[in-house]
Amino acid sequence: MAIQVDARGLSCPQPVMLTRRALQEAGDADVEVILDSMTQVQNCTRAAEGWGWSVDCREQNREFILTLRKPPAGHRDK
Amino acid sequence: MRKSGYFFASPAGIIVAGLIIGGLAVSLQKKGNPANMGVCVACFTRDIAGALGLHQAKIVQYVRPEIPAFCLGAFLASLLFGEFRPRTGSAPIVRFILGVFAMIGALVFLGCPWRSMLRLAGGDWNALLGLGGLVVGIAVGAAFVKTGFNLGRSHPTRVIAGLAMPFIMLVLLLLAIFYPHTGENSALFRSTQGPGAAAAPAWMSIVVALVIGFLAQRTRFCTVGGIRDFILMRDFHLLSGVIAFLVAAFALNLVFGQFHPGFTLGPGPDGKPIPQPASHTVHWLNVAGMALAGLSFTLAGGCPGRQVFLSGEGDGDAAVFFLGMLTGAAVSHNFLMVGNGPLAPFIVVVGLIVVCLIGIIGRERLPATR
Numbered sequence: 001m002a003i004q005v006d007a008r009g010l011s012c013p014q015p016v017m018l019t020r021r022a023l024q025e026a027g028d029a030d031v032e033v034i035l036d037s038m039t040q041v042q043n044c045t046r047a048a049e050g051w052g053w054s055v056d057c058r059e060q061n062r063e064f065i066l067t068l069r070k071p072p073a074g075h076r077d078k
Numbered sequence: 079m080r081k082s083g084y085f086f087a088s089p090a091g092i093i094v095a096g097l098i099i100g101g102l103a104v105s106l107q108k109k110g111n112p113a114n115m116g117v118c119v120a121c122f123t124r125d126i127a128g129a130l131g132l133h134q135a136k137i138v139q140y141v142r143p144e145i146p147a148f149c150l151g152a153f154l155a156s157l158l159f160g161e162f163r164p165r166t167g168s169a170p171i172v173r174f175i176l177g178v179f180a181m182i183g184a185l186v187f188l189g190c191p192w193r194s195m196l197r198l199a200g201g202d203w204n205a206l207l208g209l210g211g212l213v214v215g216i217a218v219g220a221a222f223v224k225t226g227f228n229l230g231r232s233h234p235t236r237v238i239a240g241l242a243m244p245f246i247m248l249v250l251l252l253l254a255i256f257y258p259h260t261g262e263n264s265a266l267f268r269s270t271q272g273p274g275a276a277a278a279p280a281w282m283s284i285v286v287a288l289v290i291g292f293l294a295q296r297t298r299f300c301t302v303g304g305i306r307d308f309i310l311m312r313d314f315h316l317l318s319g320v321i322a323f324l325v326a327a328f329a330l331n332l333v334f335g336q337f338h339p340g341f342t343l344g345p346g347p348d349g350k351p352i353p354q355p356a357s358h359t360v361h362w363l364n365v366a367g368m369a370l371a372g373l374s375f376t377l378a379g380g381c382p383g384r385q386v387f388l389s390g391e392g393d394g395d396a397a398v399f400f401l402g403m404l405t406g407a408a409v410s411h412n413f414l415m416v417g418n419g420p421l422a423p424f425i426v427v428v429g430l431i432v433v434c435l436i437g438i439i440g441r442e443r444l445p446a447t448r
Binding site for chain 1: 228311
């Protein structure tokens with residue numbers, strides 16, 4: 001079961017802050033972040049990838065769902 | 079992520095944008111814009127307030143076409159890339175107040191974060207104090223954000239609400255182009271001397287500002303965001319664009335002979351020091367003014383340029399912040415709070431108290447869902 005973060009309608013830097021908090025609490029679970037702006041998609045993607053998580057993005061009704069997955073231990077960059 | 083966003087969202091994209099924006103800002107100075115001012119959002123918004131008659135400081139009254147063109151460049155970019163998204167409802171009245179105090183603080187220093195870098199790039203060492211204050215203000219704002227400060231969520235709204243600010247800016251742009259004059263002592267006002275009378279050709283300012291608005295919307299260029307993200311998350315992305323801005327401005331100033339280092343320009347014929355362009359040397363006010371501005375911008379989510387660009391892509395809250403800045407400019411001049419004016423120390427202290435209270439009272443943990 002993925003942890004869900006609803007960051008719709010939030011301005012900088014809240015979406016990245018919420019995402020970071022979720023990743024810190026996620027353990028090995030996936031994290032889903034719901035966003036409604038491409039700016040925040042880019043910000044959260046860049047941040048999550050920087051922290052070593054893989055990011056998959058899908059668009060749905062002008063909203064975006066990022067699925068963040070922690071790579072297996074042997075494949076982590078950071 | 080859409081492929082069109084790859085370059086603009088990349089590290090190279092933000093650095094290229096910073097280089098171009100910094101270079102264009104200094105080039106406009108070469109072509110007639112005020113020295114060390116380039117495309118200062120605070121100064122130019124203040125000039126617009128004066129042209130509309132919201133204040134009576136006769137040397138800073140001019141409908142600067144750069145500001146509306148920034149907004150319209152961002153508007154066009156957001157339409158072209160499917161990012162025009164009408165939204166509002168994130169504590170707009172608080173954003174208005176933050177806009178007022180951000181402008182008041184910026185005008186005590188005499189410049190927005192962009193101008194603090196343009197002043198530094200032109201050799202005005204007073205800008206070091208302003209930049210120091212800016213970093214302190216952003217750090218305090220970041221501390222509020224880290225401990226839960228937020229202004230709540232915005233919500234999608236009607237298209238007409240998103241179009242309102244681009245429409246207002248289009249009207250301002252038309253006023254800048256045709257400059258209707260209704261009488262001897264009536265708007266639109268236009269400075270005949272001082273910084274308000276210094277301007278690059280309007281068509282050039284419009285083209286440059288449209289390009290900057292377009293680029294900044296695509297790359298999310300934000301000076302305050304750059305420093306904030308580095309403090310909060312050691313994220314260097316936006317800050318790399320800010321540094322590129324400074325480097326380009328400095329390099330071109332050297333090429334154009336616009337670099338004159340010092341706290342002043344040296345003694346004049348009467349022995350008194352000639353100030354750097356549109357500056358003062360009351361150091362604590364330079365620090366405190368920009369600390370107030372930096373704190374206000376951070377709580378509102380971005381620098382004044384970013385607020386203008388956001389208003390172009392349909393963000394009604396950013397539009398309200400801009401209207402707050404316009405009001406703040408009028409208040410600053412009408413109450414003699416600009417630069418080292420008699421009421422500047424008073425208003426900076428009051429502003430810091432008010433904005434800190436906003437930061438403290440606004441701390442509220444966001445629910446994970448709405």
